[in-house]
Amino acid sequence: MLISKIISPLSDDIDAPTQSMLGLAALAAELAAEGVSVKDLFARTGALPSQLEDPHARISRRQRLAIYRNAVALAKRTDIGLLAGARQRISDYGIYGYAMVSSPTFGEALKFSIEHITQAGSTVLQISYRVENGTAILRSHGTQSLGHLLPFVAEFWRSSMTALFS
Numbered sequence: 001m002l003i004s005k006i007i008s009p010l011s012d013d014i015d016a017p018t019q020s021m022l023g024l025a026a027l028a029a030e031l032a033a034e035g036v037s038v039k040d041l042f043a044r045t046g047a048l049p050s051q052l053e054d055p056h057a058r059i060s061r062r063q064r065l066a067i068y069r070n071a072v073a074l075a076k077r078t079d080i081g082l083l084a085g086a087r088q089r090i091s092d093y094g095i096y097g098y099a100m101v102s103s104p105t106f107g108e109a110l111k112f113s114i115e116h117i118t119q120a121g122s123t124v125l126q127i128s129y130r131v132e133n134g135t136a137i138l139r140s141h142g143t144q145s146l147g148h149l150l151p152f153v154a155e156f157w158r159s160s161m162t163a164l165f166s
Contacts, residue, residue, distance in 0.1 A: 010146035016020040023085075023160060024064075025052050026092060027071055030084040036074045041067060055094060065149065072152050085159025093164060100164065109165075110136055 028038045028049075040048040045066040052058035054100050058143040059067075071080060096116060103109035114136075126141040138161075146153050 004065060013060075014062045017060050017061045019059045019061055019064050021054070021057050021059065022092060023050055023088060023156070024067060026087040026160075027067075027080075027084040027156070028052060030080060030087050031071060033078045034080075038078075040074055041070050041136065043070060045070065065146075068149050068152055068156075072149065079155070081155030081157045083160075085156045086163050088160050088163045090164065106165070114166075128160065 010152050032038065033081045036051070042049050045059075045063050045151070047059045047067065051059070068139055071084075078081065093100070094105055099116070100109045100112055101111055128139045128141060130137050130139075140157075143150055143154075
């Protein structure tokens, strides 16, 4: 039996301000390219567009999901999650991104990533990690709680990870 380690625990309090704003600037920029304002993206979420400029700003999981709902509703393209995730750059991950890029090998970068994933940004799902036959496997848990947002969240997160690991 292979053991998976939970690497991104979630707070039981969906309204606790535990989520950083990392990743949301890329989402806002991709929507802006479609003519959607950041003000509309943040409408009725309780979060402020100005928080995108504050590396210490925190929002709740509920607010992040509200921003994601707005993104899906406002986007002109159905692949907005893939496009926004691919738009992210190493600097979007702050010190975590720079630490990963300074790793001498991809394997060491991945090891660092797993050990410090909570510093990479916010997640709305619990993520586990295991190694099977020399292959690292990341798995999302609780996907049913996202309902219609699941395709967007999966595409955004996985596209973001591809951009980061590239």
